[in-house]
Amino acid sequence: MSKIQSVRGTKDIYSSVMRSYNHIINEARLVAELFGYEEASFPIFEKAEVFSRPLGVASDVVSKETYTFEDRGGEKITLRPEGTAGVIRSIISEGKINDLPLRLFYSGPMFRYERPQKGRLRQFFQIGIESIGNHGPLEDAEVISCGARLLKRLGFQRDCVLNINSLGDAESRALYRKSLVDYFSKNLEKLSKLSQSRLSLNPLRILDSKEPQDEEVIFKAPLFSSYLNNLSIDHFEKVKSFLDSSGIEYSHNEKLVRGLDYYSHTTFEFITTRLGSQGTVLGGGRYDGLSEMLGGPSIPAVGFAAGVDRLVMLTANLEENSTILSILPVEEENFEYCYNLLNIFRENDIKCEIFEGGNLSKNLKKISKKNRKLVIIVGDEEIQNKQVILKDLSTGEQIKIQETDILEKINV
Template identity: 45%
Template sequence: MSKDKNAKIKAPQPVRGTQDMLGDFADRFGHVVDAFDRVRRLYGFKRVEVPVIEPTAVFARSLGETTDVVSKEMYSFEDRGGESITLRPEFTAGIARAYITNGWQQFAPLKVATHGPLFRYERPQKGRYRQFHQLDAEIIGSDSPLADAELLIFADQLLKELGVAEGVTLTLNTLGDADSREAWRAALVEHFMGHRASLSEDSLERLDKNPLRILDSKDAQDRPVADSAPDIDAYLTSEAQDFFGAVTAGLDAAGVAWERNARLVRGLDYYRHTAFEFVTDRLGAQGTVLGGGRYDGLIETLGGPPTPAVGWAAGIERLAMLLDDDAIDNRLDAVLAVEDDGQLARAMRTLADLRAAGFAAEIVATGSPRKRFDKAAKIPAHALVSVGTRDGAAHINVRGDGERAKEVETIVRGVDND
């Protein structure tokens, strides 16, 4: 059966849970990334790049075989050589793998930052996509509580630079050192075992594999049991108490506000000491905009030497959604309307000089000369520059107010006087 050559081809649709960006949101996205790059330089964090694909074992070991990310959400497949590879669901494991395989131990303590796309198969929701993007900052090779404090101060400054700190709260907890955590874990298991009949099916499964996760269960059935569970404070060693005290003292000295959340946990055994989240109620139920913690045992889990480390990640889309409507000035610095084709060369020279001086500029030089000014006037800009002829001589007029328009006029008049 032959195909109808006149049949309309159906346009392909995007993969569910992905997004295209153009215009305002793309500008918001870029604004977040630009602010992150600016602030991370202030704190001495080097840019690092790691592959989008990694051996599946990198994430299975680091995130835990029993976690939802590994068991339900990772995009894993066999390549043509038969190796199981995975699209990265987070940055930390790949950076830890790179730290081991590239011998970056020589640079410890290593402060690195990156941003880019990540992939998880989950139910798309507000600010959450199957291909999403994160900012990431890590300090590897430092066991000092000052490293934890510096990362939190970095994050706090970033949120303030973006203008989204209002209504965002830093919540903080300690998971203690290895001895503290083990004693607390044993007490939690005893508590939950005594209330097995009251736990949800998911939490019964967690009880055998990852009991700390029961503490942050969202199932209403679990909340009475979780809320009555013992806090870690009774099991903290003096060393762990001192560590947490040094972190909070650093935050207080830097003027970073924080609140204690004794129920904030990280389920995997390699997490130690500080755990934190910056949370807001402006994004619905999923209110975390930035989170992280100390993971002193991760690199050892991946086959490297015992290495202390701490880091955080933040969703770029979520931060972009929090930006105020007037956070970004999308206007060009100047738009040039060429009202006389005989002045095109002069206009092009003016355009080149503006751009060389760091001014964002466009030119309208096509279509009817009489309509170019009106067309240019519709383009948002600080200054509207008309280039034409008056009384047989070249004439340039600059319209606009504000400091940026005055700077544009200075460049334009300089060209006009050449």
């Protein structure tokens, strides 16, 4: 009988790591608000079709990475592998199309049945923003600069580089796709096995191949930029000029393509080298085609998602001194007095805790291990003199304060 353990690819989060998660989510919320986003929350599971329709049944995400099951009513349910499809489903089913444009921020767990790796879990946390209802290039740039602002605020701007690309509109993409398929078909035998199989499924992905064998063929492949129509070129140029005037550095990476069909125009990724092969820390793009794939009207939208777990790995753990005030009776008989004190503190919004049992020495030891900073000690002598001892564990200093002065002397 082995010890019970957590499900593969999930993890438990405590104390300082938990603080890092909260810190990142809180900063993200703040930055999103700075850009006019409102927080919203969406179900972590949806009807399976919400993901299978837009992502395509053949896509990796749906065909092998999805947690799908039938519930007791026979409904096919999928645990969300990403946030965007659910948000658009909500816009359609809640009738929010009448309230557009909307800028929404959300955070929460996502689920993907993948082989776990550093920075890749089966349950992982994302924060994301979706700007829905704006078709102009300004919004693409706004979303990117929101991401840049967040990374800067978290102190990662030196660790991350921004890659951007344009996939053009549907017309440009169809044209390019055709020429790419033609080109790769002619050079089929030079391609790696992997890329050969990608040719029919997702030819754009070949550009992103890491097989050394493909390098030469890819190098000579037709460039997306020469197939963009005027509309698409104009859109992309404007995005870049907005980024320029916001002082955001980027490199145009023509090989940056997305696996999913509903993307159009701008795609981008902030990548770090500090996390090995799972280096994408924040990524997104425009997905004008998604709503129609879900049976809704045509709605333009842009957004990004960032992996909180990956951001946490870039963060030094936040070791804070606890602001919780500990109250310790010296003897059992002093407990009642301390308990009254505790209730008074809580009435006054002072975070506090009390210990019963054990001796003073042991309780002090436990408290100091938890990084508590302040402790109140009360024994017979103090009660007699209408005083309490206030001890600062970080300096070891302690003072006596009068019962009547306690509330004003304590600022936690």
